[in-house]
Amino acid sequence: MKIIISHDIDHLSVREHLFKDIVIEKYILWTLIEFIKRKIPYKLMIKKIISLFKKNGWNNINELLEYDKKNEIRSTFFVAVRNGRRINYSIENAVKTIKMIMNYGFEVGVHGIAYKNYNDIKEEYDIFKKISELESFGIRIHYLKNKENTFKLLSDAGYLFDSTIYSDKSEQIYTISGIREVPFHFMDTLYFDPLKNFSLFDIKKRTIDLLKRFIDQKKDYFCIIFHQRYFGNDFPEQKEWYKWFIEYCKKMNYEFIDFKTLIKKCL
Ligand SMILES: [Zn+2]
Numbered sequence: 001m002k003i004i005i006s007h008d009i010d011h012l013s014v015r016e017h018l019f020k021d022i023v024i025e026k027y028i029l030w031t032l033i034e035f036i037k038r039k040i041p042y043k044l045m046i047k048k049i050i051s052l053f054k055k056n057g058w059n060n061i062n063e064l065l066e067y068d069k070k071n072e073i074r075s076t077f078f079v080a081v082r083n084g085r086r087i088n089y090s091i092e093n094a095v096k097t098i099k100m101i102m103n104y105g106f107e108v109g110v111h112g113i114a115y116k117n118y119n120d121i122k123e124e125y126d127i128f129k130k131i132s133e134l135e136s137f138g139i140r141i142h143y144l145k146n147k148e149n150t151f152k153l154l155s156d157a158g159y160l161f162d163s164t165i166y167s168d169k170s171e172q173i174y175t176i177s178g179i180r181e182v183p184f185h186f187m188d189t190l191y192f193d194p195l196k197n198f199s200l201f202d203i204k205k206r207t208i209d210l211l212k213r214f215i216d217q218k219k220d221y222f223c224i225i226f227h228q229r230y231f232g233n234d235f236p237e238q239k240e241w242y243k244w245f246i247e248y249c250k251k252m253n254y255e256f257i258d259f260k261t262l263i264k265k266c267l
Pocket of ligand 1: 008009111141142143
């Protein structure tokens with residue numbers, strides 16, 4: 001079994017959201033709901049609120065890069081080069097982050113905002129190409145937005161692959177409108193949701209059950225999305241799940257693989 005680890009970068013700081021959107025307000029509300037539903041203790045609720053004032057809150061890029069490198073995970077980071085749908089980090093911070101990821105030797109792609117208009121899609125492609133100086137790279141659209149013609153537009157813009165489609169039917173790599181689609185199978189936010197009553201134990205069990213189903217069906221790969229914001233001590237359950245998942249994959253001798261290598265193998 002091969003494992004693709006991908007990280008979508010939706011936030012690079014708490015501050016970037018001030019007076020621009022309602023991300024901080026939503027975070028506070030969710031923290032209160034989690035406390036009222038007794039999903040988190042009082043101490044953690046306070047810790048989560050205090051963490052909003054920390055200098056590098058919601059960044060965790062360094063920590064995650066170090067962790068992934070130490071564990072020899074060939075992860076892929078999707079970084080946005082345009083603002084939209086509550087992504088509000090500056091292009092300067094995006095550039096810094098893309099360079100930092102590349103310095104670590106990890107794969108990097110576009111976290112796309114545009115998905116309906118060709119010129120906007122192409123503009124994001126060109127901006128990212130200029131920053132990264134990469135010849136080929138992929139994309140995942142933020143909030144997994146897509147329309148019927150999105151894939152054709154991504155293909156026309158020049159993207160190597162797309163990984164926007166969530167498949168709960170364990171679908172594997174295929175071609176759609178001329179672009180390689182690499183569906184993903186697990187996303188942290190689908191499980192770590194205060195409105196759903198999953199304990200960390202439940203989520204680990206569901207993860208193992210999913211993996212076992214993939215192995216029974218002789219599937220080639222299992223792709224996950226883990227948002228880097230969750231690799232902080234203000235999200236202890238998410239962070240613990242990620243570390244547990246990596247350890248579990250290592251224990252089971254699963255192979256970590258990046259998108260480009262998988263695509264090359266399938267050509
Ligand atoms: Zn996103």
